[in-house]
Amino acid sequence: MPELPEVEVVRRGLQKWVQGRTVTGVEVVDPRSIRRHTHGTEDFRSQLTGARIGAVVRRGKFLWLPLLHDSGELQDSEAAGAGSDVALMAHLGMSGQLLMQDPDQPDEKHLKVRIAFEPRADAPDELRFVDQRIFGGLSVTSLVPTSDGLPGGLGDQAPLIAAEAAHIARDPLDPSFSVEAFMAALKRRRTGLKRALLDQSLISGIGNIYADEALWASKLHYARPTEKLRPAEVAELLQNVRAVMTASLEVGGTTFDSLYVNVNGASGYFERSLNVYGREGQPCYRCQDNGLLTLIRREPFMNRSSYLCPVCQRKR
CATH class of the missing domain: 3.20.190.10 (MutM-like, N-terminal)
Structure with a gap:
C-alpha cells in the first residue's frame, strides 16, 4: 500500500x-x-x-x-x-x-x-x-x-x-500536528510502540515501511510498551519519522511496485536508501560502522513483518 x-x-x-x-x-x-x-x-x-x-x-x-x-x-x-x-x-x-x-x-x-x-x-x-x-x-x-x-x-x-x-488523527507532516497531544495519547494507549504508530486514530499516515525505518533510527524495539517511553524518546522518534518521510519525499517516495508512480508516471527511489525494511539477513549499517557484524532480523507482526536489528533495538 x-x-x-x-x-x-x-x-x-x-x-x-x-x-x-x-x-x-x-x-x-x-x-x-x-x-x-x-x-x-x-x-x-x-x-x-x-x-x-x-x-x-x-x-x-x-x-x-x-x-x-x-x-x-x-x-x-x-x-x-x-x-x-x-x-x-x-x-x-x-x-x-x-x-x-x-x-x-x-x-x-x-x-x-x-x-x-x-x-x-x-x-x-x-x-x-x-x-x-x-x-x-x-x-x-x-x-x-x-x-x-x-x-x-x-x-x-x-x-x-x-x-x-474526519475520524483519523493528524499526520506528523501536518503543521497543526500537536506533539504534546500525541505524547499524552500514547501514554494512555498502553500498547506496543509499533502498534501505536500504525493506529490511525493516534497518528495518521505511518505505514509498515516508515515505522520500521523510524524505529531503527531511534534504536527502539517495535514492542516497547508505550507507557514506558520517556518524553525525550517520543520526541526523537517523531523527529526520525519526519526525517525518514522527508527524505522519501525528496526522491519521489518508495517504490517496490511499478504501479506506484507520481502524476507524471515516474517511480520513487527511496527503497535504495532503506536502512532496515526488507533487509533480512543483511548487515545492520550502524553496527557495521561500529565494527560489528549484526544481521537484520524479520519477525512476524500483525499478519505482516517487522524488520529490526537485534543489537541496536534490544527489547527491554
Whole structure:
C-alpha cells in the first residue's frame, strides 16, 4: 500500500497541475472505480462538470480536492477551498494512479476515469485515474468542519475535512500536528510502540515501511510498551519519522511496485536508501560502522513483518 510520502508526492503534483482549473468533462470508463459514489455515474459527472478545483488536500493517506461551483477567479487566499461543501475524494488503494496527460496521449491499459480541464498552455489537460487491481476509486464526498477548528489537512487552510477522513488523527507532516497531544495519547494507549504508530486514530499516515525505518533510527524495539517511553524518546522518534518521510519525499517516495508512480508516471527511489525494511539477513549499517557484524532480523507482526536489528533495538 502507498504510504504518506507516496500520497504527498501525488498531492504536490496535482496541486501544480489542477488547482484553480475548471472541469469541462468527465468520462467514467469503468463504473466499479466510482462505486463509493453511491448516487451513480450521472450524478458523479454532474457534480464535477463545471466545478473548479479549489485546493488539493491531504491528511495521512487520504486525498481530496474541494470543488467550487462559482464563476469567479480563484483568489490568492489562505483557504483556497473555502466556500466549498463537497470535494472529489481519491482512494489510491493498492494500485491506483492519478496521471496528468495530454488528450492526444494513448489511453492507459487500466484507465478507469478521465477528467478533462479547460486548456492551459503550461499544463496537461486530462487527469486520468488508472487502477489495475480496482481497490481504489473516486467519489464526491461532503466536507465537514474539523473538530478542533484548525485546517483539515496539508494543502489548504480551510477548517474543513472530507467526511471519510474526519475520524483519523493528524499526520506528523501536518503543521497543526500537536506533539504534546500525541505524547499524552500514547501514554494512555498502553500498547506496543509499533502498534501505536500504525493506529490511525493516534497518528495518521505511518505505514509498515516508515515505522520500521523510524524505529531503527531511534534504536527502539517495535514492542516497547508505550507507557514506558520517556518524553525525550517520543520526541526523537517523531523527529526520525519526519526525517525518514522527508527524505522519501525528496526522491519521489518508495517504490517496490511499478504501479506506484507520481502524476507524471515516474517511480520513487527511496527503497535504495532503506536502512532496515526488507533487509533480512543483511548487515545492520550502524553496527557495521561500529565494527560489528549484526544481521537484520524479520519477525512476524500483525499478519505482516517487522524488520529490526537485534543489537541496536534490544527489547527491554
